Amino acid sequence: MAPQLHSLLPVMLCILTAGILVIQPASGNNMDPHVFPSHGPFFEGWYMRVIDSHRNASYGFLFALILPARGENLTMEMKSSLLFNVPKSHDNAPLLCASLLVNSPEDRKLGSPTGCFDPSDYSVLKDGKPVEHNPDDKTPPFEVKLANNISYIVTPTGTQFSVSIGDHRLEGETTSPVPWGPGGEGPESWLEHLPLPIHWFVYSFRSTVTTYSYTNEATGSVVKGGSVAGRPPVVAHLEKNWGDKFIEAWVWAEGVNTATDVYFSFSSGLIKELNFDIPAQLSGYRNPAKGFDCSFHPANSEHTLLHDGCAGTATLDVRSIECHVTIHLHAAPESFSSCLVTPQPDGFRLGCLESYTAVANVTATKILSGDKDHQIIPLSALEFGGLYMCNGKCPDV
Numbered sequence: 001m002a003p004q005l006h007s008l009l010p011v012m013l014c015i016l017t018a019g020i021l022v023i024q025p026a027s028g029n030n031m032d033p034h035v036f037p038s039h040g041p042f043f044e045g046w047y048m049r050v051i052d053s054h055r056n057a058s059y060g061f062l063f064a065l066i067l068p069a070r071g072e073n074l075t076m077e078m079k080s081s082l083l084f085n086v087p088k089s090h091d092n093a094p095l096l097c098a099s100l101l102v103n104s105p106e107d108r109k110l111g112s113p114t115g116c117f118d119p120s121d122y123s124v125l126k127d128g129k130p131v132e133h134n135p136d137d138k139t140p141p142f143e144v145k146l147a148n149n150i151s152y153i154v155t156p157t158g159t160q161f162s163v164s165i166g167d168h169r170l171e172g173e174t175t176s177p178v179p180w181g182p183g184g185e186g187p188e189s190w191l192e193h194l195p196l197p198i199h200w201f202v203y204s205f206r207s208t209v210t211t212y213s214y215t216n217e218a219t220g221s222v223v224k225g226g227s228v229a230g231r232p233p234v235v236a237h238l239e240k241n242w243g244d245k246f247i248e249a250w251v252w253a254e255g256v257n258t259a260t261d262v263y264f265s266f267s268s269g270l271i272k273e274l275n276f277d278i279p280a281q282l283s284g285y286r287n288p289a290k291g292f293d294c295s296f297h298p299a300n301s302e303h304t305l306l307h308d309g310c311a312g313t314a315t316l317d318v319r320s321i322e323c324h325v326t327i328h329l330h331a332a333p334e335s336f337s338s339c340l341v342t343p344q345p346d347g348f349r350l351g352c353l354e355s356y357t358a359v360a361n362v363t364a365t366k367i368l369s370g371d372k373d374h375q376i377i378p379l380s381a382l383e384f385g386g387l388y389m390c391n392g393k394c395p396d397v
């Protein structure tokens with residue numbers, strides 16, 4: 001991290017804080033789909049991860065649609081019909097891709113079967129209609145469909161998912177979300193109203209997964225799981241990203257200890273703004289049993305991020321007037337996936353690596369009372385992206 005840039009952030013925040021006075025205070029539940037602008041770049045994508053501590057397994061998926069920077073304009077006709085007849089970008093980077101993330105008990109490395117699709121097969125419906133308004137603070141049901149490959153239905157009482165990529169299929173359902181904050185508040189808090197280049201919204205820290213199954217048609221293997229009474233639940237983390245840029249360097253992590261009901265999530269990296277690389281982070285740590293409810297964003301906290309993509313380690317240290325939290329993560333280098341596709345202004349490019357078997361070691365302090373908390377969270381997800389990958393690039397391209 002370039003320390004001199006740290007001093008820039010307060011200046012920016014002053015400017016930004018002045019801006020808050022003229023914007024609506026109401027939060028939106030940003031899990032809901034956004035309206036695509038008429039010009040790119042813009043993208044929107046969802047991510048979900050199931051954590052099954054009963055069998056040390058974890059399964060996730062992600063998908064996104066990109067409206068590229070140099071495409072034709074979306075016509076009104078396109079917008080009012082199925083919305084997503086997005087033109088191909090010039091050098092054919094795909095605009096709509098989905099990955100499954102597979103860490104079955106016997107797997108040492110996170111698998112990442114990926115497929116890219118024709119955007120005309122994609123539909124996002126809110127209340128049964130194309131998306132006409134940006135999210136408000138409720139979550140009306142919405143539904144994403146992609147050919148016969150993805151069905152993702154999110155309602156206030158639960159989420160149903162079915163994702164098929166090549167020979168792999170993941171499906172299941174969860175109960176209602178455990179949100180970041182009240183009234184649709186997410187990691188960005190009121191910063192969500194600023195014209196940030198990229199947004200990150202955690203919809204649920206740990207929804208209970210009632211049932212799920214992972215099938216590999218090629219090998220015939222089937223894993224079935226779900227929550228049962230008297231044992232720690234199988235849980236799912238659900239989130240969304242959207243915006244007109246992607247961060248150029250980042251660490252993202254998320255974990256739930258299902259036995260102790262302690263959980264965290266963070267995203268930290270460099271955001272290019274006004275030609276500066278600004279170190280930024282958004283993070284949350286919760287331990288309901290001990291009353292820890294710590295949320296950090298650039299306007300309420302200071303942070304440092306240490307990272308070593310080659311060693312598979314990252315440490316976020318972040319402090320507000322209420323909490324001081326240090327999250328240290330380590331994942332075996334061989335546990336990381338091959339390079340995953342990430343949204344870029346012109347389409348999907350390979351750009352990050354992820355592990356589902358990181359161990360998080362969290363130390364948290366309440367500043368006022370001095371109360372301390374130490375927690376170990378196994379089966380955490382850890383991702384190194386862009387310049388923060390080992391040697392700043394994908395190992396396998």
Ligand SMILES: *[C@@H]1O[C@H](CO)[C@@H](O)[C@H](O)[C@H]1NC(C)=O
Nearest residue numbers: 053054055056057105378379
């Ligand atoms: C899960 O992995 C941990 C750490 O490797 C191990 O201690 C535990 O016994 C495993 N549990 C199961 C159900 O395999």
Ligand SMILES: *[C@@H]1O[C@H](CO)[C@@H](O)[C@H](O)[C@H]1NC(C)=O
Nearest residue numbers: 038039070071072073074075
């Ligand atoms: C896209 O829209 C802009 C403004 O609405 C217009 O100036 C431009 O010519 C359009 N481009 C194409 C390829 O239609």
Ligand SMILES: *[C@@H]1O[C@H](CO)[C@@H](O)[C@H](O)[C@H]1NC(C)=O
Nearest residue numbers: 115116148149164165166167
């Ligand atoms: C879509 O699903 C079918 C099976 O339902 C599968 O054969 C196909 O490979 C999938 N498409 C992609 C791009 O993964």
Ligand SMILES: *[C@@H]1O[C@H](CO)[C@@H](O)[C@H](O)[C@H]1NC(C)=O
Nearest residue numbers: 328360361362363374375376
């Ligand atoms: C977790 O971190 C604390 C303080 O940094 C350290 O004392 C402890 O040994 C660590 N525990 C594990 C299991 O790594």
